[in-house]
Amino acid sequence: MGKMKQLYIDMLNDHWEGDPDEYLRIKTRESEITKSEILCPNCLTDMLIQENQVDLNCVCCGFNFVKINHNTIRYK
Numbered sequence: 001m002g003k004m005k006q007l008y009i010d011m012l013n014d015h016w017e018g019d020p021d022e023y024l025r026i027k028t029r030e031s032e033i034t035k036s037e038i039l040c041p042n043c044l045t046d047m048l049i050q051e052n053q054v055d056l057n058c059v060c061c062g063f064n065f066v067k068i069n070h071n072t073i074r075y076k
């Protein structure tokens with residue numbers, strides 16, 4: 001299941017009646033998605049977004065990566 005579909009289902013389960021964009025902002029703050037200091041090895045245009053301790057992805061090219069060490073990543 002995709003992330004947006006899962007967020008939509010969570011929004012329905014939480015009985016959210018406000019603006020969907022506001023719900024997304026709240027969920028984004030809760031998950032603490034941060035920009036890492038690692039440059040994307042595929043497109044070399046932007047830093048990778050870190051979702052948790054090991055999952056990284058690039059906003060520009062859309063590739064997903066796994067963090068091995070402090071500065072070592074591999075394709076997922």
